[in-house]
Amino acid sequence: MLFHVKMTVNLPVDMNPERAAGLxxxxxxxxxxxxxEGKWRHLWRIAGLYANYSVFDVDSVQELHDLLMQLPLYPYMTIEVNALCRHPSSIHEDDR
Ligand SMILES: O=C(O)C[C@H]1C=CC(=O)O1
Known part of the structure; x- marks a missing residue:
C-alpha cells in the first residue's frame, strides 16, 4: 500500500541545539x-520549507501509523497522509 505523506517540522525555537542535532x-x-528496506520509497525536500514529501510502501495503515510515530522528530511534526492507488494511465507496472 502506497501513501503520500507530507511532514512539516516545527522545532521549538528555544530547543537546545545539541538536542536538535541529536534528534x-x-x-x-x-x-x-x-x-x-523499501518502506520509505521517496523522500523529497519541499523547497524553501523544513518539510518533506514522502511516499511510503507499507503493508497496512497500522504499519504506516506505527512507523510515523516512531520517528524521532514525530513530536515536532505536523503530518498529512493521503492514500495512493494505481493511475490507469501510469506506465509503471510496479505501482500498486
Ligand atoms: O528533514 C525532514 O524533512 C524531516 C525528517 C525526514 C527525514 C529526515 O531525515 O528528517
Missing part, C-alpha cells in the same frame, strides 16, 4: 534504514 541525526539514520 536530526537519529531521524536521518532511521529514514535511511527505512529507505534501504
Amino acid at each position: 536530526k541525526a537519529e531521524e536521518k539514520a532511521l529514514a535511511q534504514r527505512l529507505q534501504q
